[in-house]
Amino acid sequence: MTMMAAARVAGRAAGVSPGRVGAVIARNVGALRSGPAYWWVLLSGFFEPVLYLLSIGVGVGAMVGTIEAGGRVMSYAAFVAPAMLAVAAMSGALAETTFNFFFKVKYGRTFEAVLATPVRPVEIALGELGWAMIRGSVYTGAFIVLLVATGLSSVAGGLLAFPATMLVGVAFGALGMAASTLMRGWQDFDLMAAGQFALFLFSGTFSPVGDYPAAVRALVEALPLYHAVELVRGLTVGPGGWALAGHAGYLVVLAAGCLAVAARRLERLLCR
Amino acid sequence: MAEQPLIFARGLVKRFGDFTAVDGIDLSVAPGEAFGFLGPNxxxxxxxxxxxxxxxxxxxxxxxxxxxxxxxxxPAIRARLGVCPQLDNLDPDLTVEENLITYARYFGMPRGLARRRAAELLEFVRLADRAGGKVEPLSGGMKRRLTIARALVNEPDIVLLDEPTTGLDPQARHLLWERLFQLKRRGVTLVLTTHYMDEAEQLCDRLVVMDGGRIVAQGSPRALIAEHSTPEVVELRYGQESPAEVAVKLAGVGRRVDALPDRVLVYAEDGDAAAAQAHERGPAPASVLVRRSTLEDVFLHLTGRTLVD
Structure with missing residues (x-):
């Protein structure tokens, strides 16, 4: 299955023009040039994980004290911080590829205009995903600076985690984009928000998944945020090892599969 | 080398599920031509x-x-086309100028050149004073002009205009026609759809009349009128009598008599003579108008009904 998806991505990627993908990204920079509205949208996405880190990591952490995870004992805030970093990457990418992307497809008819130019559907998908990753990276970059400044991460850990958060952004960006092309209307966003919140609460973010019943644990381990959290946590507070490659692999496959779905659906929707 | 048609189609069909939208049409559009598709929705x-x-x-x-x-x-074809769609799909998140610059980038134009081109085009469509503003507050005519400017950003060989003046007020239409006429003079090939007869007559060198997915007639506006209508048309309106009843009484006047829901049309070589004959044969009309034949008459004749939106 995943091989087929990867082959399809490769097939569609044939003849992709980096310049045109860049132009799709540049459109979003153009939106930033066009006035303050989009700046506020971008800024708002930064605060959510910061507030969670303060309220739960630091606030609840003061009552919890230390926690044992992966055979190591650490402060609760140090346990939660990498998870919030992964969440920041997820939220940043999802915000761009769900609400904004859906609007451009359905209501703004923005892409309809783009497809009258040499740009192809797969190039739109790649450009929008690239932009989602850039947006997510701005959040995670700022968040990493915050973590280093407050002593919750070492400088080396932060530098290692940054590319990992880019991968997390691409994976969730592609997932959100594929979901957007399948959505019927705004009512589906409530479902998505519920799903996103469930992931946020139970993906080993606030408590180690080892504490869950076996069945729940298996479910959580099949879901993407778990792998994102484990990857980022492993790189910042440990433990490292080959398991990290597995988590990264999961995210790569997710990104490729979802990108293929998104490009195909976009073509179906707009090139009838 | 003989001039190759820019657009060539043979037996072209488009189906959406069971519905056949385009049912086997043949087309050939030459460089520099202004070509129209005329027909109802x-x-x-x-x-x-x-x-x-x-x-x-x-x-x-x-x-x-x-x-x-x-x-x-x-992609290689689209690089040389300019498209002005029926419904404006300008980017609401971008300023007027940024709409053009961003669009130019999709064609691979460097930003500096795109900026200069945008400034020129805004001048051409008389929107230079709105460059830094958002798209939303623009009037319908302004948005359409901006859409046309956007279609010209890559200096296209062919400009496709889908109902370019639908929904615009008369001043806006005339300004647009004038700009399109300038493009035509520069040698740009225009392909447009319209359901306005006057627009087709003003802008098109050649046109096809479509109905139900097929081409029912083609030629220059003048040739179509000559072939499917008469030089003059008399429009007769009556008070009490129904147009259908009157039409029966007027049979034989002019070359052809058509009854519409609200009036009777008499197609004739000599409109005044036909009007006089109609006076003799039928009841006294409430109003009489003798006019030149238009594409509307051709359309009526070919499709047997008035244009409906």
């Missing part, structure tokens, strides 16, 4: 335009744009 004009614009692939038949195959060379 649902005639298949927009579907044809989308196929020519290489965003929708034909279900069957042959199509060549600029000598290329849309199925395999879509």
């Amino acid at each position: 649902g005639a298949g004009k927009s579907s044809t335009m989308r196929m020519i614009g290489c965003v929708s692939l034909p279900t069957a038949g042959e199509l060549r744009i600029l000598g290329m195959d849309p199925a395999r060379q879509g």
Whole structure:
């Protein structure tokens, strides 16, 4: 299955023009040039994980004290911080590829205009995903600076985690984009928000998944945020090892599969 | 080398499920020509335009744009087309100027050049004073002009205009026509759809009349009028009598008599003579208008009904 998806991505990627993908990204920079509205949208996405880190990591952490995870004992805030970093990457990418992307497809008819130019559907998908990753990276970059400044991460850990958060952004960006092309209307966003919140609460973010019943644990381990959290946590507070490659692999496959779905659906929707 | 048609289609078909939007049409558009698709809504004009614009692939038949195959060379063809869609799809998140610059970038134009081109085009469509403003507050006519400017950003060989003046007020229409006429004089090939007869007569060198997905007539506006109508038309309106009843009494006057729901049309070589005859044969009309024949008459004759939106 995943091989087929990867082959399809490769097939569609044939003849992709980096310049045109860049132009799709540049459109979003153009939106930033066009006035303050989009700046506020971008800024708002930064605060959510910061507030969670303060309220739960630091606030609840003061009552919890230390926690044992992966055979190591650490402060609760140090346990939660990498998870919030992964969440920041997820939220940043999802915000761009769900609400904004859906609007451009359905209501703004923005892409309809783009497809009258040499740009192809797969190039739109790649450009929008690239932009989602850039947006997510701005959040995670700022968040990493915050973590280093407050002593919750070492400088080396932060530098290692940054590319990992880019991968997390691409994976969730592609997932959100594929979901957007399948959505019927705004009512589906409530479902998505519920799903996103469930992931946020139970993906080993606030408590180690080892504490869950076996069945729940298996479910959580099949879901993407778990792998994102484990990857980022492993790189910042440990433990490292080959398991990290597995988590990264999961995210790569997710990104490729979802990108293929998104490009195909976009073509179906707009090139009838 | 003989002049190759810019657009060539044979047996072109577009189906959506069971519905056949375009039902086997043949086309050939020469460089520098202003070519029109005339027809009511649902005639298949927009579907044809989308196929020519290489965003929708034909279900069957042959199509060549600029000598290329849309199925395999879509991006290369689209690089040389300018498209003005029926509904404005300007980018609401961008300023007027940024709409053009961003669009130019999709064609691979460097930003500096795109900026200069945008400034020129805003001048051309008289929107230079709105460059830094958002798109939303613009009037319908301004948005359409901006859309046309956007269609010209890559200096296209062919400009496709889908109902360019629908919904615009008379001043806005005339300004737009004047700009399109300038483009035509520069040698740009224009392909447009319209359901306005006056627009087709003003702008098109040649046109096809579409109905139900097929081409029912083609030629220059003048040739179509000569072939399917008479030089003059008399419009007669009556008070009590129904047009259908009057039409029976007027049979034989002029070359042809048509009854519409609200009036009787008499097609004749000499309108005044036909009007006088109609006075003798039928009841006294409430109003009489003798006018030159138009494409509307051709359309009525070919499709047997008035244009409905």
